Amino acid sequence: MIEIEILKTTMCPNCPPASAIVKKVAAEFKGVVVKETFIDKDEKARQRAILMGVSYVPTILINNKVEFESVPKEDDVRKAIKKALEK
Amino acid sequence: MMYDLIIIGAGPGGLAAGIYARYFRLNAVVLDNIEQPSQLAMAPKVANYPGVEQIPGTELIERMKKQVKALGGTIKEEKASAIKMEKDKKVVYTDKGKYETKSIIIATGAVHRQGGIKGEKEFMGKGVSYCATCDGIFYIGKSVVVLGGGDTALAYATYLKSIGCDVTLIHRRDEFRGAEQSVEVARKAGVKFVLKHTVQEIVGKKSVEKVVLDDGTEIKCSGVFVAFGEVPVVDLFKSIGVKANEGGFIEVDGKMQTSVKGIYAVGDATTTPFRQVAMATGQATLAVFNANKYVREQK
Numbered sequence: 001m002i003e004i005e006i007l008k009t010t011m012c013p014n015c016p017p018a019s020a021i022v023k024k025v026a027a028e029f030k031g032v033v034v035k036e037t038f039i040d041k042d043e044k045a046r047q048r049a050i051l052m053g054v055s056y057v058p059t060i061l062i063n064n065k066v067e068f069e070s071v072p073k074e075d076d077v078r079k080a081i082k083k084a085l086e087k
Numbered sequence: 088m089m090y091d092l093i094i095i096g097a098g099p100g101g102l103a104a105g106i107y108a109r110y111f112r113l114n115a116v117v118l119d120n121i122e123q124p125s126q127l128a129m130a131p132k133v134a135n136y137p138g139v140e141q142i143p144g145t146e147l148i149e150r151m152k153k154q155v156k157a158l159g160g161t162i163k164e165e166k167a168s169a170i171k172m173e174k175d176k177k178v179v180y181t182d183k184g185k186y187e188t189k190s191i192i193i194a195t196g197a198v199h200r201q202g203g204i205k206g207e208k209e210f211m212g213k214g215v216s217y218c219a220t221c222d223g224i225f226y227i228g229k230s231v232v233v234l235g236g237g238d239t240a241l242a243y244a245t246y247l248k249s250i251g252c253d254v255t256l257i258h259r260r261d262e263f264r265g266a267e268q269s270v271e272v273a274r275k276a277g278v279k280f281v282l283k284h285t286v287q288e289i290v291g292k293k294s295v296e297k298v299v300l301d302d303g304t305e306i307k308c309s310g311v312f313v314a315f316g317e318v319p320v321v322d323l324f325k326s327i328g329v330k331a332n333e334g335g336f337i338e339v340d341g342k343m344q345t346s347v348k349g350i351y352a353v354g355d356a357t358t359t360p361f362r363q364v365a366m367a368t369g370q371a372t373l374a375v376f377n378a379n380k381y382v383r384e385q386k
Contacts, residue, residue: 009220009221009222009224010145011128011129011131011143011144011145011220011221012218012220012221012222013124013125013128013129013144013145013218013221014124014218014221015221016121016124017121017122017124020121039224040224046224046225049225050225053213053293053294054225055212055213055214055216055222055225055226055294055310056212056216056221056222056225057221057222057224069212070212071122
C-alpha cells in the first residue's frame with residue numbers, strides 16, 4: 001500500500017491538473033491511496049510542509065517523501081508509483 | 088465532422104469566444120490545455136471586470152466555463168499540438184485527436200517571463216516563485232521581495248502583505264507599468280518600495296536567504312516572487328505563417344484576424360497594448376463576430 005499526497009492551495013491554477021493526472025494514473029494500480037491536502041486551509045499541514053522544505057505547490061509526496069514539485073507527466077507518475085510499489 | 092470554429096485556449100478570451108460562438112450558433116469547441124492554466128487564474132483578486140466587484144481569478148475562470156457549458160458550448164481538455172492548412176479547411180491536431188474546422192481563434196495567452204537573474208533557476212521552488220497566490224502561504228510571517236512594476240507585481244505585493252508577509256517591491260524604474268490605483272493600494276497596504284534598482288543575484292544555501300541589488304545592497308528575504316511580464320504561447324502557429332512581432336506576440340487587424348485568413352487571435356497572445364480580462368473578452372467578441380461572417384461566406 002502506498003499513499004500519494006498532493007499538497008495544494010485553493011487558488012493555485014496548477015494544482016487541479018496535477019491532481020487530475022495523479023488520480024488518473026493512481027487508478028491504474030491497486031493499493032494506491034491518493035490524498036489531497038489544502039495547506040491554505042490546514043495550518044498543521046502548512047507547518048509540516050514547511051518543515052519538509054516544501055515551498056511550492058503543487059508538491060506531490062509519495063509515502064511522505066517529496067516526489068514532484070510541479071505538474072508531473074503521466075509517465076513519470078507511473079514510474080514513481082511502480083518504484084514505490086516494488087519497495 | 089467539420090467544425091465552424093476551433094478556439095484554442097480557455098482563458099477569458101477563449102471562453103468569451105466560446106460564449107459568443109453559441110450566440111452565433113457556430114459549431115465550435117474550446118480546447119483547454121490544463122497544463123497551461125490561464126494567467127487570470129493566478130490573479131489573487133480581479134476588481135476591474137465590469138459587473139463583478141471583486142473575485143479571485145480562479146473563480147472568474149470557473150464562472151466563465153460554467154457559462155459556456157450552460158449555453159450548450161463544448162470545452163475539451165485537450166492540448167493542441169499541430170495545425171495543418173488544407174485547401175478549404177484547417178486541421179487542428181491535439182493530444183487526443185484532430186478537428187477539421189473552417190476557422191480558428193487563437194487564445195493561448197502567455198506564460199510568465201523569467202528574470203534571467205543569477206540564482207533564479209537554482210532556487211526555483213526553493214524560495215523563487217512566479218505565483219503569489221500559489222506559494223505565498225509558505226511565507227506568512229517572513230520577508231519576501233516582489234520583482235516587477237506591472238499590475239501583476241503590484242497585485243502580488245498587496246496579496247502577500249495581506250496574508251502577513253513583510254513585502255518589498257523592487258522595480259527598475261521610478262514609475263510603474265501598473266495602474267496608479269494598484270500602486271496606491273499597495274502603498275496603503277504597507278508594501279515597501281525599492282525603485283530604480285534591479286536584483287543582480289538571489290543568494291542562499293538550501294533556500295533563498297537574500298537578494299543582492301545592482302548597487303551591492305543586500306535585502307534579506309525568504310521568498311522572491313518574479314513578475315516580469317509575459318511571453319506569448321505562439322510556437323504552434325509559426326509553421327502556418329501567422330505573423331508575430333519581435334516579441335513573438337501575434338499581429339492582428341481590426342477584425343482580430345491574423346495574417347492567415349480565417350485564423351483570428353485574441354488576448355495576451357496578441358500585440359494588444361493593454362493585457363486585461365476585459366480586453367481579452369472584448370477582442371474575443373469581435374473575433375467571433377468576424378469568424379462567423381467568414382464561416383458563412385465559406386458555405
